[in-house]
Amino acid sequence: MGSSGVLKVFTTRADTLFGATFMAIAAEHPLALAAAARDPELAAFVDECRRGSTMEADVATQEKKGLPTGLHVRHPFTGAPIEVWVANYVLMGYGEGAVMGVPAHDERDFEFAGRHGIPIVTVVKSKSGAYGKAVAPWIPAYGEHGITVDSGEFSGLESDAAVDAIAAALEARGLGAKRVQFRLRDWGISRQRYWGCPIPLIHCPACGDVPVPDKDLPVVLPEHLVPDGSGNPLAKTPEFVHCTCPQCGGPARRETDTMDTFVDSSWYFLRFACADNDEAMVDARAHYWLPVDQYIGGIEHAILHLLYSRFWTRVMRDLGLVQLDEPFAKLLTQGMVLNHIYYRHPEGGRRSYFNPADVEMRDGVPVLIADGKPVVHDGLGTMSKSKGNGVDPSKLIGEFGADTARLFMMFTAPPEQSLEWSDEGVQGAFRFIRRLWKAVHDLVSLGPLPSADFAALDMEQKALRRLAHETLAKVTDDIGRRHTFNTAIAATMELLNVATRTSTASAQGRAVVREAYEVIVLTLSPIIPHVTHALWQSLGHATALIEEPWPKPDPVALVRDEIELVVQVNGKLRGRVTVAAGAPEEVVRAAALAEENACRFMGGKPVRKVIIVPGKLVNIVV
RNA sequence: GCCGGGAUGGCGGAACUGGUAGACGCGCCGGACUCAAAAUCCGGUUCUGGCGACAGAGUGUGGGUUCGAUUCCCUCUCCCGGCACCA
Numbered sequence: 264m265g266s267s268g269v270l271k272v273f274t275t276r277a278d279t280l281f282g283a284t285f286m287a288i289a290a291e292h293p294l295a296l297a298a299a300a301r302d303p304e305l306a307a308f309v310d311e312c313r314r315g316s317t318m319e320a321d322v323a324t325q326e327k328k329g330l331p332t333g334l335h336v337r338h339p340f341t342g343a344p345i346e347v348w349v350a351n352y353v354l355m356g357y358g359e360g361a362v363m364g365v366p367a368h369d370e371r372d373f374e375f376a377g378r379h380g381i382p383i384v385t386v387v388k389s390k391s392g393a394y395g396k397a398v399a400p401w402i403p404a405y406g407e408h409g410i411t412v413d414s415g416e417f418s419g420l421e422s423d424a425a426v427d428a429i430a431a432a433l434e435a436r437g438l439g440a441k442r443v444q445f446r447l448r449d450w451g452i453s454r455q456r457y458w459g460c461p462i463p464l465i466h467c468p469a470c471g472d473v474p475v476p477d478k479d480l481p482v483v484l485p486e487h488l489v490p491d492g493s494g495n496p497l498a499k500t501p502e503f504v505h506c507t508c509p510q511c512g513g514p515a516r517r518e519t520d521t522m523d524t525f526v527d528s529s530w531y532f533l534r535f536a537c538a539d540n541d542e543a544m545v546d547a548r549a550h551y552w553l554p555v556d557q558y559i560g561g562i563e564h565a566i567l568h569l570l571y572s573r574f575w576t577r578v579m580r581d582l583g584l585v586q587l588d589e590p591f592a593k594l595l596t597q598g599m600v601l602n603h604i605y606y607r608h609p610e611g612g613r614r615s616y617f618n619p620a621d622v623e624m625r626d627g628v629p630v631l632i633a634d635g636k637p638v639v640h641d642g643l644g645t646m647s648k649s650k651g652n653g654v655d656p657s658k659l660i661g662e663f664g665a666d667t668a669r670l671f672m673m674f675t676a677p678p679e680q681s682l683e684w685s686d687e688g689v690q691g692a693f694r695f696i697r698r699l700w701k702a703v704h705d706l707v708s709l710g711p712l713p714s715a716d717f718a719a720l721d722m723e724q725k726a727l728r729r730l731a732h733e734t735l736a737k738v739t740d741d742i743g744r745r746h747t748f749n750t751a752i753a754a755t756m757e758l759l760n761v762a763t764r765t766s767t768a769s770a771q772g773r774a775v776v777r778e779a780y781e782v783i784v785l786t787l788s789p790i791i792p793h794v795t796h797a798l799w800q801s802l803g804h805a806t807a808l809i810e811e812p813w814p815k816p817d818p819v820a821l822v823r824d825e826i827e828l829v830v831q832v833n834g835k836l837r838g839r840v841t842v843a844a845g846a847p848e849e850v851v852r853a854a855a856l857a858e859e860n861a862c863r864f865m866g867g868k869p870v871r872k873v874i875i876v877p878g879k880l881v882n883i884v885v
Numbered sequence: 886g887c888c889g890g891g892a893u894g895g896c897g898g899a900a901c902u903g904g905u906a907g908a909c910g911c912g913c914c915g916g917a918c919u920c921a922a923a924a925u926c927c928g929g930u931u932c933u934g935g936c937g938a939c940a941g942a943g944u945g946u947g948g949g950u951u952c953g954a955u956u957c958c959c960u961c962u963c964c965c966g967g968c969a970c971c972a
Binding site: 644 | 890896904910912
């Protein structure tokens with residue numbers, strides 16, 4: 264009933280089409296504007312909606328308001344008239360700016376219908392039997408897939424099948440089609456800020472908006488401006504604003520909006536591959552280097568930056584500038600580092616924030632150390648300039664050195680986890696590096712480092728060698744696959760603990776200990792590069808550590824002669840037995856059943872079942 | 886409101902595929918060395934009971950599945966992040 268006589272809607276739930284009891288359109292929808300022109304009340308409402316926030320969180324929480332347009336459409340299958348409403352929860356920028364209202368199976372429509380007395384028609388029956396008819400109050404099961412009912416020839420289908428059948432039927436009648444709808448909305452890239460990339464346009468009163476000619480690019484920002492906190496300083500800088508029109512040569516005004524920094528972050532990785540090319544955006548080298556093998560970013564970028572950069576890459580692909588669909592092959596999202604937030608809010612003034620390092624607790628009250636007066640604690644939050652709760656690593660580096668600072672931070676938690684900042688424990692990292700340093704030099708001071716006959720090791724040496732190679736395998740996996748640097752570091756600490764206790768009285772002993780130290784030095788080299796570089800040379804190598812290949816564990820060293828198994832009775836740990844590696848199940852079973860403490864707990868009761876987990880445990884069920 | 890992640894000793898965390906809860910480190914307690922302190926080294930450290938061997942309890946809450954659950958399923962609570970103009 265618009266100009267074409269058709270109201271287009273987009274839905275992901277075509278299976279609920281027979282439950283549509285109203286149509287809801289966005290305030291900016293052409294039909295809404297046309298209706299508003301005839302209805303002052305509606306015009307006021309449309310105006311109110313436009314002024315409102317379009318932020319998703321606001322749209323989702325605000326009251327579901329609406330007014331009827333007085334217009335009706337016909338249901339595509341039943342032909343029944345359906346009233347068209349303007350609703351504040353429908354976004355013009357998504358889909359068609361119009362939705363079919365199915366109160367029985369959509370929470371927003373349900374709330375809207377309840378508020379405006381619109382009928383609720385159930386057309387999907389719950390598969391789990393959670394409900395038969397949608398009645399207030401709303402429960403999430405109403406929105407789930409199920410079996411269609413009261414849907415004419417489409418009744419009795421599972422939701423997915425119903426979507427396909429209804430879509431096919433609509434398509435056959437020329438009333439609709441299936442399509443992929445990306446949740447990609449319009450992106451307003453201009454910002455009223457000084458520090459963005461200039462938008463190269465000139466506004467001429469005679470010629471209109473004129474692009475800056477290629478020969479005058481790039482437009483360079485003035486460097487002497489100081490933002491005064493009110494508006495865009497570029498707009499207050501006449502020498503930047505005043506220019507001549509490239510077309511007519513008359514006086515003109517330079518665009519002062521700059522681009523969102525998201526624009527730059529959407530493709531900088533492409534530019535890095537060919538940063539010296541000042542003739543083109545990218546060249547063939549981008550094709551060689553991209554996609555980025557491993558992208559690391561904060562979890563706060565999980566939506567926006569990643570969405571924009573993937574979108575931008577596809578735009579450049581469509582323009583023939585690059586040949587890839589996805590910019591990043593692998594993604595690691597780091598957790599946020601949180602810190603306490605403290606502020607004061609003077610009456611009539613702006614909030615001022617204080618760094619947690621400048622705040623201490625006195626009698627359970629946070630006070631500013633400088634003046635001893637209280638500050639307000641605003642919980643934990645991500646570190647930000649605006650909240651002033653960041654941490655300057657240079658303090659840590661100055662006191663302990665860069666390697667200790669790095670080791671400490673990597674040891675604290677796995678990178679994907681969010682973390683409350685604390686530098687308690689930095690001493691532990693410092694101590695470990697010093698222990699490693701001393702251990703290596705103690706060994707070197709014993710004289711020239713011999714090589715070992717690994718076939719003739721005693722028990723202690725064999726155990727250390729096995730641990731060294733197990734550690735190497737674990738660290739390789741932790742760093743390369745799991746990215747759990749904290750457990751990789753913990754494993755090297757354990758190896759150092761054992762290695763420093765191993766006797767270096769014999770040449771064999773010194774050789775095995777040396778090998779263990781080399782595993783530690785090589786595997787920690789990405790984390791503490793300076794210390795390990797020096798230690799590598801102390802261990803008698805003329806080469807630079809950074810040139811060394813990553814070592815591989817020796818399968819011979821990994822072999823075990825015997826293994827310890829846990830013995831459980833009814834799932835509770837009662838004892839341990841040691842058996843030969845690869846012992847047959849009967850032997851393992853007999854050993855477990857003979858274990859002293861386990862026998863005590865079996866108490867002579869008949870054994871119902873014995874569960875053997877090879878290499879791990881035996882559980883005796885009585 | 887919706888989406889994603891999380892909760893384990895005094896603290897950061899470990900337990901990777903349902904199989905020994907608390908690795909490693911911090912802190913704390915005790916000891917050695919020292920005139921003393923720092924540093925270093927040795928021992929202890931989930932809680933409860935016990936001299937001890939050991940036993941009982943225990944991974945935010947409540948329930949379920951299993952021989953066995955921090956791990957899987959359901960419920961609830963709290964915390965962090967995102968929701969398109971902080972980047």
